[in-house]
Ligand SMILES: Nc1ncnc2c1ncn2[C@@H]1O[C@H](COP(=O)(O)OP(=O)(O)OP(=O)(O)O)[C@@H](O)[C@H]1O
């Protein structure tokens with residue numbers, strides 16, 4: 001199984017990396033592709049760093065992890081980035097691969113608002129990683145797999161804020177991407 005970890009990664013942080021490592025360690029997937037979305041349909045463009053810079057940070061962070069790859073397939077696709085379109089494109093390009101989605105619980109909460117969410121849920125396994133302060137126990141569908149894993153409070157929003165305030169973020173982001181992150185967000 002190839003896990004598709006969709007995200008803005010603005011910037012990538014240790015929460016993301018811990019999720020991916022846990023999913024590999026528990027053998028839910030053999031490899032995970034980080035799909036950098038230029039424009040989440042629900043996020044304001046103004047808050048997003050240019051996608052090529054976000055990609056560079058993800059590549060730096062994943063460099064030492066052979067089972068984790070950065071993927072820029074959405075860079076040449078229409079905006080905003082609708083996940084159903086990317087899933088279809090990837091399934092056409094890689095007919096022999098089995099894909100599953102990986103999302104945080106905050107995204108599960110809004111999943112019913114995603115374009116063609118019923119088709120996504122009918123076609124792909126969806127691994128949901130728990131997120132603090134988000135409660136979605138009322139949501140159920142057959143392809144939903146809840147990962148029972150340690151919670152992480154880290155968010156990209158908090159990291160951007162800390163950089164603006166001159167605080168030390170080194171414990172929160174992958175060390176291989178630290179310099180790039182500090183440079184791009186200062
Ligand atoms: N600490 C976390 N715990 C669980 N899931 C997370 C965590 N951080 C991010 N995710 C999930 O990873 C995916 C990509 O996240 P994203 O790039 O939006 O990071 P974020 O920290 O949520 O960013 P922002 O604070 O800018 O919204 C999403 O599905 C999100 O739910």
Ligand SMILES: O=C(O)c1ccc[n+]([C@@H]2O[C@H](COP(=O)([O-])O)[C@@H](O)[C@H]2O)c1
Pocket residue numbers: 006007008009037039040041042043081082083084107113114115
């Ligand atoms: O397809 C949709 O309708 C849709 C709606 C909201 C979010 N998404 C995708 O969900 C992913 C998670 O986004 P984010 O910003 O929380 O990391 C990202 O790839 C978005 O493009 C997709």
